[in-house]
Amino acid sequence: MKEVLSVHDIIDSDNYISPKFRSDDNIKIKSNDDYYQFYKKSIENIGDYWAGVASELYWFKKWDINMHGDFPDFKFFLNGYSNVCFNCIDRHALKNPDKTAIIWLSEDGLERKMDYRSLMIYTSKFASYLRSIGIKKGDVVAIFMPNRIESFIAVHACYRIGAIYNIIFSGFSTKALLDRLYETMPKVIITADKTVRRGKVINIKEKLDSIINNVKSIQKVIIVKRFVDTSLNKNEVSFEDVLKETNDLIDPVHIEANEPGFVIYTSGTTSRPKGIVHSGIGFMVGAYHNVKYALDLNKSDVYWCTADIGWLTFPIFELVGGLAHGATVVAYEGALDFPGIDNFYNTLEKYKINKLFTAPTFLRMLARYGNETASKYNIKLDLISLVGEPLDTKTWYWAHDTFGADINNTYGQTETGSAWTSSIVGATYMRPGSAGLPLPGHAFKIIDDTGKEVKTGEAGTLVITKPFPSLARSIWNDHNKYINQYFSVFPNFYCTYDSAIKDKFGHIWVIGRTDDVINVSGHRISTMEMENSIMSVPDISEAAVIGIDHEIKGTVPYVFFTSKNTDNEIKNKISSAIESSIGRFAMPEKIIMIPEMPKTRSGKIMRRLLKEIVMHGDVSGDITGLENPDSINIIKNAINNQK
Known part of the structure; x- marks a missing residue:
């Protein structure tokens, strides 16, 4: 049997792989040496660094203070005003209106494309409708949707008028849906009648119908009709009719940089899931920065994030981060491997997708099918980025060798609002199995139970030592829980509850939750x-x-x-x-x-x-x-x- 290397053997080795893909000129870091110098400077003055990133986006009013306060109550770009929708859609529609913004596909063969001009018009119309039915800045709108173009429109319409949205995973049970609606008390819910997955038609509206009478706050339900036989109840209106009958367009509202933008729930264990509150503008700055370094999207790219819109990976890397770069993004409804894995490979080939963001689990599934299936298709992937859980070295090498692409395994949490460890694509070395390097502007330590920093190569708890814009600002309706959950274990640090090792190259290896370390x-x-x-x-x-x-x-x-x-x-x-x-x-x-x-x-x-x-x-x-x-x-x- 071939000798098996332990994780520590891999971490301690000098093994690294230089990138094949070369980054665009908008990334100033061109080598490992550049990175170390750039990173060190970025954390010497966190506020100044993030002010530089934010300046790459459009602001209606420049901020007064780069960074104010510290954990747990911090602010960035204080008294600065911007709008996520304007930066992700209008900004590009005004410069390059005919560029394709979204390619929407579904497992049953449907396809739609929308350019930035159309996306801006429809989003503005939908925002105007929300305003007309009484939705104002700070009101909650629930979005219970699969991956659809209408999901993009709904989210950015909320950003446009300053409403707080809560995306709810469309696969949740009625109880999970009710829990989230009951806690956030939205005035409006946007949903689809049905979706398709693995050849089955799933009735989403039926779930909502069964519990909606228990949520007294809901005044209007907006339905995306995928099937013509769907009938509407009282207080329900079709998404299509809203766009058809609304003619007024509204400009984006000026939003202060620290106002809440959305709520997203973490997965629960035995306790209730937590509603994580993110600043809209702060999240945008962090997602823009994350995509810049982890994907280096440019005008010629066709990019696909395979995640579901209900998990934060999709808003970071496509819904906000991808559009903030003016990219052409692919949104897919259904199962990637239905009716077979050829469906996935055919999609890559047909749409000439050259950058992919997916989960390590999906790569392992592809590896299970081997090289024979992949070799039947003309696939030109430059980059595969991943997040979700540690990526084993066996799958890393399989994907690297099979697709000839650089592999960028990243790490982040719902609470961090970004995958803040990553390769600087096209610049830094890749270490198979690691979660990459801390991105500029992200300060961290790996510490023992007493709070003392461990030595290089030793395992400890990963903590964040300084704030950054996309870090969660609170837990919905329970700020004390936010403080106790994340800042009480190690005062003055944000605790990730993940165990990690930093190697001699500065790469971070996340080895599991702190309670996943087995003591035998x-x-x-x-x-x-x-x-x-x-x-x-x-x-x-x-x-x-x-x-x-x-x-x-x-x-x-x-x-x-x-x-x-x-x-x-x-x-x-x-x-x-x-x-x-x-x-x-x-x-x-x-x-x-x-x-x-x-x-x-x-x-x-x-x-x-x-x-x-x-x-x-x-x-x-x-x-x-x-x-x-x-x-x-x-x-x-x-x-x-x-x-």
Whole structure:
């Protein structure tokens, strides 16, 4: 068997890969040496640095103070006025009106394109309608939508008039939908009648109809009609009729840089999900900056972010960050691999997509199909950027070699409003498996339980030491919870609750949640390290490791994996790989093959559900973010059959 390197072996090695893709002239960092100098200067005066970034966008009134205050209550661009919609749409429509802004596709073969001029007109019309029914700055508008062009219009219409929007993932259950509506109390909700996924028609409006009488704040429901047979109830109006019958266009409202722009909910575990509040302008500045360095979008690019609009990845990298750069973006409704993986590859080829943002889980799925399928298509990818969870080195090399593209694995959270660790595309070295370098303007430390910074190569808790514009400003209706949640563990620092290592090149390796580090008989084992070892075994498609309490050893690892190979010998190969790369002390208590992993729509494996099934035989925590609810019973049966 081929020697398996541990994560620490990989981190400690001198292995790095120079970029093939060369960045555009708008990125001043051209090499690793440039980066180190640029980064150091950027965090010496955070306020001045972000003022420089913000100056690349349009402001109606220049701010008085670059940065005011510190954690937990900080402000950027104080008394500066701008508008997200103007910067993402109008600014480009006035310069290049015929440029395609959005290419919308769906799994059932539909296609629409919209240029920046049309996007500006429709967004202005829809904003005018919202204003006409009484929506004003600071009012809440709920958006319960799949990936549609109308979703772009709805969000930016809210930005245009200063309404606070709350995007709710269209795959949520009625209870999850009700919880979010009840808490934010929107005046208007925008939704679709139905959507399609894996060949099925899913009735979204039906979910809303079943709970809407419990949300007394809603005065109007606006329906995007995908199917002509949809009938409307009282207080409902079709999106199409709104645009057809509204003739007034309105200018963007001047919004102060620190006013709230939107609320987005984190996934819950056993507790209620948290409504994270982001500043609209601050988020825009951060997303613009993030896309600039992690994607280097330019006029000739056709770019596709495969995430769902209900997860913050899509607003950062496409809805706001992508449009802020005047890019041509692809929005896709449905499952990427339906009716087969050829659908995904055909989309890349047909629309000449050269930059892709997706999840590590999706790359692992592509790898499972191998090179043969990919080789049938003429694909010209320059760059694949990713976020969501750690990317194993096996999949990294497969994607790099198969597509000939640079691979940029990034790291961020809903709360950070950006994937703030990343390669500077076209400039800095790539380290397979790392989450890249801290982007300029983002100061951090990796510390132990006492708050002392750990040495290079040692694991600790990743904390952010200085504010930046896209960092969350509060939790909806509970600012004290915001302070206690993020700033009480290490006073004066924002706690990510993630465990990480900084290597000798300055790259950050996020190795899991701080509670995902398994302590076996005094040995601390990273779940990422174990999963990386497992993924080195041929025929393994995906792997997840959890820690289960043990009365003698403290905690023991349970391994879950998926594979097309049903040979019992594969479990022995997994054991050998773990022993070889980490040591015998890390040997799993159980190795369980399951048909599929429980995942969110954004591609994250929900490891806590696996832990609940092992410990309690069932799932009692929140599963509203689960992409495949049927997987729960399938996994339960697999576990019971292998006890």
